[in-house]
Amino acid sequence: MPDRPTPEEIIRYEKDPKTRIATITLDRPDHLNAPTVGARLRYAELLHRANIDDAVKVLVIRGAGNDLGSGVDLPEFMETFGSAEDGPRLAEYELSEEDDVALPPQDSFRYGAQVSQWFANPRSGCRTLQDFRKISILEVKGYCYGWHFYQAADADLVISSDDALFGHAAFRYAGWGPRMWTWAQTMGLRRFQEMVFTGRPFTADEMYDCGFLNRVVPRGELEAEVAKYAQACSRTRPTDTVYQQKLFFTMMKQQQGEYFGSILSGLMESLGNYVRPDNGDLALGEETFGRGLNNAVKDNDSQFPPDFRLSRSGRRKPE
Secondary structure (H helix, E strand, O other): OOOOOOHHHHEEEEEEOOOOEEEEEEOOHHHOOOOOHHHHHHHHHHHHHHHHOOOOOEEEEEEOOOOOEOOOOHHHHHHHHHOOOHHHHHHHOOOOHHHOOOOOOOOOHHHHHHHHHHOOOHHHOOOHHHHOOOEEEEEEOOEEEHHHHHHHHHOOEEEEEOOOEEEOOHHHHOOOOOOHHHHHHHHOHHHHHHHHHHOOOEEHHHHHHOOOOOEEEOHHHHHHHHHHHHHHHHOOOOHHHHHHHHHHHHHHHHHOOHHHHHHHHHHHHHOHHHOOOOOOOOOOOOOHHHHOHHHHHHHHHOOOOHHHOOOHHHHHOOO
């Protein structure tokens, strides 16, 4: 595998004990803040740490550069789960070859099912915000796709710049994503069905109109608006009260099936190998991506109307 930044370089963490506001910054702007496997695991560990830390009451999550992010490091993901070696895949599960753990055979159901169910585990760094018992605020700008869109589903408050785009490229090349149940609940069924069936990204204004966002502001006002919200949250009720409030919302979400939804979407992913693509469809696999992942995704994107395209550059090109 090529050299990649360390998890500590990709995800920075700082806290202010005086205000009790902590900040996680996703800092890999040259790769649209894509977290590696190690960075996702560090993200889960940082949320666990902030959960316990009495010097933290509010957590702000933001991205460096022009975007929040466009999902995980997909080339690394494909290298990890397409490799015949056990080492990279064991690392996903916080294990190593020294742990004397045998992975299931590649032709077994568990080989694919294990990772999709793992993404429903808070330790994986995918739905970790659901178990966070303090107040979380997500600052969104530019792209908010894939794994970053998971965080938007799970955060308590989402403040967005007016130029943001929301969605998941997996609706185009797979058909589902791990947070589908929560997206359907927060966006409303009909709007989310539109996103799934067309694969198109939604603008910040559209996401605000369907109740997904708390605020939409011009890009230049975003940081100040997030700081205002974080400051207000840090000054309201005691942290014990916040913990009680979060337990209430957690019980409400579980009554609505939040965790069940994660398990269910994991099952759908586990059955992905049984999906037969129609002619010309973009699908994960060596044959589709033989000409390069980036080229395959761009070629597929160009087949859609400009305002349905995922990339900003593609949306500017005529049909």
